Amino acid sequence: MTSALRDLAFGLRLAFTGHRPWGRLVVTAVGIGLGVVVLLGAATIPNVVAAQAERENARNPVAPGDAPGVGVLVAHSNMLELGQTYVRGLQLRELRPDAPVAPGLERNPGPGEVVVSPALQELLRAPGGELLRPRLPAEIVGVIGEDGLTGPGELFFYAGSDSLSPRSDRVDGVVDHFGESGQYGTTAFEPDAQLLLLLGIAVLLVPIVVYVAATARLAEAARQRRLAAMRLVGATSAQVRRMAAGESLAGAVLGVALGWLLLVLVRPAVEAAAGLGELSIFGSDLRPVWWLALLITVGIPVLAALVTTTSLRGSIVEPLQVARRTAARPRKLAWRLVPVVVGLLGLLSFGISGVSSTGGTQGFVASVVLVLVGVPLLLPWCVERFVGRLGGGSTAWQLAVRRLQMTSGTAARSVSAIAVVVAGVIALQTLLGTIGSKVADPVPEPEVTAGPLTIESGLPEDPAALERAVKELQALPGVLAAHSTESTVLASDNSRAQWTVHIADCGQIAALAAVPECADGDVFAATPDQKTDHLAGTALLLSNSYYGEADRPTPERPATWTVPGPVRPATVATTVPGNYPDLLVTPAAAAGIPASTQQVRLEVELAPTASPDLIERIRNVAAAHLVEPSTSGKAPSLGSDPKEQRDAALAAVRLALLAGALVVFALIGCSLFVSAAEQIQERRRPLAVLGAVGVPRRTLWQSLLVQNAVPMVVAAALATVTGLLIGVLVVMAEGEGAVIVDLPGMLGLFAFAAASVLVVTALSLPAASRAARPEGLRTE
Known part of the structure; x- marks a missing residue:
């Protein structure tokens, strides 16, 4: 134990010594810290949901x-x-x-x-x-x-x-x-929405883990040379592994500490930003679940140590391989295919049988995660095979290709996280595009800018209140007409039929329906077959919820109303809403219906050019005179119809996916830049030699661009194929029908990838220019 601790301590000391150790250490810590704060943020989601449910329960x-x-x-x-x-x-x-x-x-x-x-x-x-x-x-x-x-x-x-x-x-x-616990204790998601949410979390979090693992291997070549030298002077394989673990633990532990500090610092900003829209989170609720926090805090350093020691397997077995800087053995494909094949087989089985239970959902998401994890395992092999077949060309091309052939693993790791996020987002875009095409309305509806507006409320105690409300509504600019009826919902004795009863005078009835001559005391009915003789004398139960204290029905004293006769047929206009057949009753005939069981319905005709705020003024008038009014119908400010709302929701999800991908791209861009800067640092002498023999700076810059672009192209191709495979199998499992590929969304992802290459190259140019100065040879 003492020897192992001594080796770990020596590895920690190596992290703080050597050529420019602080720069390498800070870069590693910052990269891991950014990944840790994202993971800790995801770990707060259960506590955020639980805290909101607890506050909702407390005021129940x-x-x-x-x-x-x-x-x-x-x-x-x-x-x-x-x-x-x-x-x-x-x-x-x-x-x-x-x-x-x-x-x-x-x-x-x-x-x-x-x-x-x-x-x-x-x-x-x-x-x-x-x-x-x-x-x-x-x-x-x-x-x-x-x-x-x-x-x-x-x-x-x-x-x-x-x-x-x-x-x-x-x-x-x-x-x-x-306060009643359990009333709002869980958030109810539809199965499709829950699956989409879980897939989205997996798509955005798996790249972060890949990114942290890649960050742990920064400056890997220099570390391998140092530890290979230790091996040459007599250190055992176990000692070298412990030294490597101790060196990687330094940056990982600092990164974890930085991640926790960033989480504390971003709480106020998250609260301010989340409080502006539908998402509303108190900063105090951003507390990671304790076991997830422990897993991240302990797991990230362990992951960094494992990744580092695994990367040294060749150096430990054959240290001269690093000391002589010879080419590595070709990578094997078989074991790299295992996660992808297992994940695809799982998705295929769910595609055949479907996703039904909670366990099925978890297994389905696990299959997706396996495929995504397999992407960074396959990418180094793909990059190695691709660049190995590249031949001659311009000087810049040959410089870049030769460098990629020597260090294809480093180039693949720098873009592996981007490949994962592109594959995942393409899969989700395919699912969303398929859902959107399935629910889309193939027949465009005519645009309606304004129309009839219905206001429903309880009958006010003051009989004059309804009349005042109608007059004020008619006086509003943009209101063409307004009229009211009183109604209630009645059921027959056998509860097999329900009726909407409109109580109105003859003038109002004439505006609502086509009726023969009308006098107070008449009753009209709108029935599909126009047969009304059987309705006279029927006892109907009062089923409306607006009961007062005096006439509350009881089992011993049910509230009923007998339809007076005769009942004549009527054709109700389409402006009268309701899901039940209609009875049009004059006030004298409705004398047996208690006033407190009735509700008021106002029909308001709006001008096509009505201002958008008219609906709010109508609501204000209704609130001033009526009892708990509610509005329905088409009006300028009532918003879009269900199809438009559905399309807007899908567009919002697509936008959220692109935004999440952009955030992950920005995070991984840091790793790309650091990796490019580290490679330039390792190539100081060759770049200085090129500068001394007169190679133009433009050639070096073009070489740097090709060196960054080629791995990104391979990563994009692999991610596209993988993402489409996942998307097709997800659509099959969901039973959504024909697969629709979201080409604009894919182009957006490729644009992000191209932009990251250009930005990283531009940021790396100053360091490459300094390294290419001939005087750099004197410092070697």
Whole structure:
């Protein structure tokens, strides 16, 4: 044990000594640190989801069960709309002084008061926020604390009220505390979405692990020469391995420490950026899962040590191979194919049988990971075989090709992570393109800029409120017409049929349907066969949820209404929404329907040139006079139809994939640059000789560009083939039909790869120019 520790300590000392050790050590630590912070960020995802679910649970109102009438009365969870933005909230009414206080508050708001989240406060202050302000109580008395929000960007409010009835069906009920674990404890993903999410995580994280492993082998040639010299002077194979492990541990441990420091430093920036959109994360929630953090903290140094000692296998067995700088033996293909073949066979089996269970999903993702891990194993062999067949050409070409033939392994490792991310993203793009083509609507619908808008709400207690709402709506610029009806949903005694009953006078009925002569007391029905004689005298159950305290139905006293006769046929206009057959009833005939069971429906005709903010003004009018109004229909600011929303969601996922790939490219670009700089450092003498004999700088620069571009071309070709194979098998497993290749997305990835080659080459030019100076020979 003492000897092993001595060897490790000697390896650590080697990392801090020698020619320019700090530059090499810092570069290794920075590369590993960047990879570690990405892995630690991924390890925080479970805790972020759990923390958001815990806060959601904490403000969930819970009924006491056996003790009604105590605590806090909580209204329906309100949902307000402002364009495409949704604002949630809870209305509270205290029934006792000791009522529990909602999470994030010092006290519950009183009647007419509202407490808003910081993001909602900013929204109300922003341009356009004044359109939402009328729908909130008059006075904002505070800001919700962190305990009452799922994230810094959540739009949420608590509002006080004194009009909520403990027995009204319009409220969630009487509660005595907040917080019910398990209510929101898990995030429900559709199977397809869950599979897509897991594949996305694998595609973006596997390249990071490959990148960390490649970073651990920076300055490998110099390390091999030093340790091979140790072997020549008498060090045993085991001692050399321990020395190599100790040297690599220095950079890996510093990199892990740097990764943790970066995670702490980026928390405020993540909170500020995530709070701007739908993604909303508190910086305090960015805590990695302990066992994942331990695995990363311990596993990365172990991985670095294993990669380093594995790379020395030739030097330990035959140290003169390094000392003489001879060409390495050709790489063998058989063992490199094992992960790819196993992964593809797994994907093929899932493609035949499908992905159904959770275990099946995990096995499917594991198969994808195996194929992705096989890419960096195959790439060195592919690069070696490709450059081995390249022949003569210009001077720059021959310089680059000869260098690649001597160090093809280093060139392949520098682009291996890029090959993995390109293969994975191509596979996901293929799946998304296939899904998008499958759900696309082949028949374009005519564009509708505006149309009828429907407002539904409970019947207000003040009979004049509905009339005032109609008048104010008609006075809004852009509103062509507005009329109202009262309705309820009824079911027959045998519950086999349901009816939407519209209560309106004859003038309103004439606007809604084609009917014969009408008088107060008449009843009309819209039926497919126009047969209505059997409806007269039918007893219908009141199935609407808007019940008051006095007429709440019970099993002993069900609420019913008998259809008066005669019932005449009517043809209902298409502007009357509803999924049930319609009964059009005049006020005298509807006398037996309790007012509190009725709801109001307003039809608003909008001008085609109506302004986009008209819908918000309509909502404000409805909120001022009606009970919990909701809007539906086509209007300028209601947003896109389901197909457009679906297409937008797919486009957003594609954009997120490209953005993630760009981030990984930027991260791996650091490794490319460092690898290029290290090779230039190792080639100081040959470059100085070329400069001394008069080789133009332009030739050296062209050689450097070819040297960076050729491995990238091979990596892109291998990644394309692998990515398409994965994509086809994933589509087969999902049963999505014909495979659609996303050519624009692939071109975008290739553009990223080409840009990385150009940027790395440009950054390497100054170092190559300095190394090519003839005076560099005097320093050797």
